[in-house]
Amino acid sequence: MKFSALLTSAGINIGLCVLFLSLYSVLRKQPANVRVYFGRRIAEEHGRLRGSFILERFVPSTGWIVKALQCTEEELLHAAGLDAVVFNRVLVFSIRIFSLAGLLCVFGILPLNYFGQDMRHKRIPSESLDVFTIANVEVRSKWLWVHCVVLYIISIVACILLYLEYKRIARLRFLHLTSATPNPSQFTVLVRGIPKTAKESCSDVVDNFFTKYHSSSYLFHQVVYKVGKVQKIMTGAKKAYKKFKHFTDETVDQGCRTITYRCCICGASSNSFKLLNTECEQKRGEADNVPSLNIDGEECTSAFVFFKTRYAALVASEIPQTSNPMKWVANLAPEPEDVYWSNIWLPYKQLWIRRIFTLLGSIVFMFLFLIPVTFIQGLSQLEQLQQKLPFLKGILNKKYYTTQLVTGYLPSVVLQIFLYTVAPIMMLFSTLEGPTSHSERKKSACCKVLIFTVWNIFFVNVLSGTVISQLNVLSSPKDIPVKLARAVPGQATFFITYVLTSGWASLSSELMQLFGLIWNVIRKYVLRLREDTEFVPSFPYHTEVPKVLLFGLLGFTCSVLTPLILPFLLVYFFLGYVVYRNQLLNVYRTRYDTGGLYWPIAHNTVIFSLVLTQIICLGVFGLKESPIAAGFTIPLIILTLLFNQYCRNRLLPLFKTFPAQDLIDMDREDERSGRIDEIHHMLHSAYCQFPDTEDVALKKIKIIGGDEEQGSSSGESTGNEPCEDPKNDLSHPTLKGLPVNRLRHAVKSITFLIRLQKRGLSSEQKIG
């Protein structure tokens, strides 16, 4: 690839970017798109944009950039949670280190590379890109020490910055944990692997165990049931409710909590179905009143156990309970909104097998993906392709622009399309793994996508670029540094175009929200559905974090060898900083948070990138026969690894568990201020086994069928009912006489879910 081709490509992409950004700044001002571009704001802040028609709406503006930049970290933390701040810090770190690297490499190393050999230079635009890489420096050059020094500076500054960020995020995480609003998950332990007994019910077993061994701190518990058919019926009924809403004859009386419905199908019994407001409360000892909870013979395998203090919950979660490590496994519970209810009842003893098989599955997927990637790589290595498939020679040799297009653009675009399938598949794998929380699932998917991306974009491209028939790359690890050293400078073309196409373009499309925009139009004008204010997507960390980290990897590995990539990367990071901040503030809604657990992933990836860079440089210095530079690189590798080990010892444990000292202090503070009773009360309604994570305080239905008297007399018990799962509703004494089929039919055909008006609920939540 010539320099001019690169400039053409860059020009096209800059043009496209500017176009998209301008388009965005216009589109975001249209009231019709307000749901697409301000999902979070509408859902959480209920701000209305003015809808009047003025010319300003159609003039591109840069106000949103200013707003995104002006927003402070506290605002971001408040609006989008700790994970968003961590993501933001990853971008800040990248901007800082690559600004420095860019300065050093473009002004220090680029001239060295360019004048590295005694040769007659052509005019710069028609110069090959290889002239700007280290490949142009002659063997045994006395200027290689400059490369080594720059490598040292970049590595050391990167480590210092990493350490500062790590400390900062650890502090933020600590503040997040000790924040003013008490978090029910800190008082709660998720117990799995509850042993089955023939005599006692599951609830009794849990109660007895914790009363016996944690009597001083045990509060109460809440059994999690296997989500079976009833749950599915409930979900189906909810959908039916939406459809038939218009036909129901409802009188919603929010003051009085008893609501009478007219059945939409039979139309007859006006009062035989009742809506009871169950506030998801479960009192200790409540289970004793219901003789047998798991009446259907379905096993219960897990339970939420609530403790009086945070410290007691931590202790219960950290200490193995019994001499069988597969029974009574306790872990700190995820936050209520974060619970992944579909997985939480999975038998604990299955999990390790699931984990192994999903691991195997992702590895197989990773390697099967080689096939399209190898094909794409073939496109950018036209000569090799022509050798393999001689009939292409005629077509490709003739047209210059076709060649330019094929080598410069097509590979990245095709790869991009294939890559779109990766995230959903990895998410599926992560779901099968059996995580108990949404955040854990997303984090696990993030790791998988990251490893996948680094392997398939970086390694396979680099290694199979030089030896087209690959798959035995792993068979000779000793040669890898030399192979990489030979290949990385040669792959500069591909990586630069990758930054231009995949990097810049993905930011533009992220900003434009093309899918959302199109779906919005279709829903509004084709399907004519009502707007759904509830559905606001959450930020796709599992695709964006790996993307940013991959560009970081490219930046580090290319910095010293092919510095030409750095200006393009810097533009990407700057643009990303603005775009992602804007999106986090306006578009996405944060429902769950890992509490900064993405940072250790980012840290490890950066350390990996640094060590990889150093190994590649070692190989390059070896190829250039510069023993001094190569010799000085080895201690740098050791120092970087030692630094990583230090961070693992000093900072990583803070991301794994909580320190006793601070939890005890918090507990005491709560006790002193008398707030502890309020917290204990709150715990009763914190967790509710319901698959709908959208509506936190969603009202639940209790059907008391058949008998009218029973129905009307049970109005007394409203507002204080335990959060029983739907199966329990069917096993309610009054329902026992009825055939299950009839009940199911009734459940299916009746609309029985009330959704509170969103506005009122949210404002209540805010006050709470």
Place this chain on the structure above:
Amino acid sequence: MKFSALLTSAGINIGLCVLFLSLYSVLRKQPANVRVYFGRRIAEEHGRLRGSFILERFVPSTGWIVKALQCTEEELLHAAGLDAVVFNRVLVFSIRIFSLAGLLCVFGILPLNYFGQDMRHKRIPSESLDVFTIANVEVRSKWLWVHCVVLYIISIVACILLYLEYKRIARLRFLHLTSATPNPSQFTVLVRGIPKTAKESCSDVVDNFFTKYHSSSYLFHQVVYKVGKVQKIMTGAKKAYKKFKHFTDETVDQGCRTITYRCCICGASSNSFKLLNTECEQKRGEADNVPSLNIDGEECTSAFVFFKTRYAALVASEIPQTSNPMKWVANLAPEPEDVYWSNIWLPYKQLWIRRIFTLLGSIVFMFLFLIPVTFIQGLSQLEQLQQKLPFLKGILNKKYYTTQLVTGYLPSVVLQIFLYTVAPIMMLFSTLEGPTSHSERKKSACCKVLIFTVWNIFFVNVLSGTVISQLNVLSSPKDIPVKLARAVPGQATFFITYVLTSGWASLSSELMQLFGLIWNVIRKYVLRLREDTEFVPSFPYHTEVPKVLLFGLLGFTCSVLTPLILPFLLVYFFLGYVVYRNQLLNVYRTRYDTGGLYWPIAHNTVIFSLVLTQIICLGVFGLKESPIAAGFTIPLIILTLLFNQYCRNRLLPLFKTFPAQDLIDMDREDERSGRIDEIHHMLHSAYCQFPDTEDVALKKIKIIGGDEEQGSSSGESTGNEPCEDPKNDLSHPTLKGLPVNRLRHAVKSITFLIRLQKRGLSSEQKIG
């Protein structure tokens, strides 16, 4: 090597073994050697063997074998601890699995191998050993499925036996923990990384922290000081005491605890030095009386913290205390006899660096060892050696017996001599690592020696046997199975002679205790020292466990391929079973115990051996072009790994920490029976920072110098003094006026340690 040569070698070794065993059975009956062969019995049971001269003493007998076999597991557990039982179970497991493997392979596979090719067989004695290996089976033989089936049977039976042993040992460990005698280490936590403060003394800091955060369960603490010069002087003085014993004019009065000494050098002040019996007690709040404990400016970095219950100690050790993971690091303390005092004051923040550097050190050592091993390997591959060094041709070709000797024997013997240096060096590395207990140090050394042995005996021999100039073995992992498959059958000769020489001979020398015997003679008749009943060595698990596991590895890998090794191995294991039991019962004394932690090491090694065997068989089946057998081997590998993962999940956690349930039950039982106060009292004298681990309740000296009045009046406080370290003695208020040099001189020149008569002390201990 011919079959006849093997038989010759076996004959020689059997003869030697019988000779040594007979010699042992005679020597053990001589009263002069009783300290060598019955060290443990004399030290612990005080049994005296009859010393009269009768003819029986000089007749070889087999009584000891019967005794060793008759001893039950309970007796072994009682006499030599859990580790001895684990070691015994490893041998039992080996005997069981190799009996089965021997039966199957010798009667099933050996004939198949022998008749594997259409060839004219010579008479068996002059047959080459290769005829008995799988190398003799022809390519695409239809009998290879037999090998595959035998491999399946061995693997599955090995897994079943492993699982049963694992469960059994987990149960034993559990019983060991919950045994009747309360263990002070269960109530104690070793806290390291205590932060320094300018205002408070270290003791106050510890006291404040635990009073604040563990007020309900904190009992008291005991600070560990850096063992500096004073400690060295104490040790030196103790040596001086032994020398000058005859000159001292002592009046030991055990009833009254105040003892007056006459100074052996100046001879003057009869009453100015006092011996006070300090029972290693430290009362809470005692520290307050001494204004500044670390008066020398030496930092204290660790402390033993005692808790009221076992559960509280466990909780404190499992939960990170503060938000800095390098501060207030708490771990369950080792048992009092097990504490490695020289390491316990090491700053915690050093440890990770120490660990990394010792790891690097052992890896470097492991690879440097290649040099002698490669040389030895050259000896057994005479042809290759002759090619390299042509001048040897003349010498070696001529003499048949020289060749026989050189190929059959010399390599193993030379290797053996080199290997004797490995254990001490690895022990040194493990000491530098900074473990806090003797058992941890020995376990760490065991792992290092194991990896070293497996690498240097098995892999280097196998791999460099085929390609003499090695070191790039690791560079192509993909080829390793094929390489191994080619090499292992070829190395049968070496392994069989290794079993004969190293295995059998090492057992004989272990039984004979040659070093002990010689040292005993020298001490008695040359140096004329008095017998030291105290010094009884503890069992060298760090050399013996790797040895037995290596033979297991050889057995598994050779079983299907070269079954001829199995009978020799079985003899080794049977002999080892008898010898080691005898030694554990009679010779070695158990002072510390890991509580069965050697078993996970053994388990992992056996799994590694199994998988390695399967991989080698996969390679062999591939070479023999038997796709069915090779195809069936792959699921076996996966199943074995899954089994291992299951054990890691199900049983390994039991070896890492204690279950809450059982600890709480034990605590309650103690509280109910009222024994808890007794235990708390015992804790006061449990840990005493003194380098001499021999005498547990060793009396300590307190010098109150200069002032005679003070000396006599302080007699009141005897028997109740805290276990202060020697430095404190120097910083005692009454000593402050004196120049330190004079004090040191005084300390050096005076004999001031009393050793209680051993008999009385031990019997007291037994009663206690």
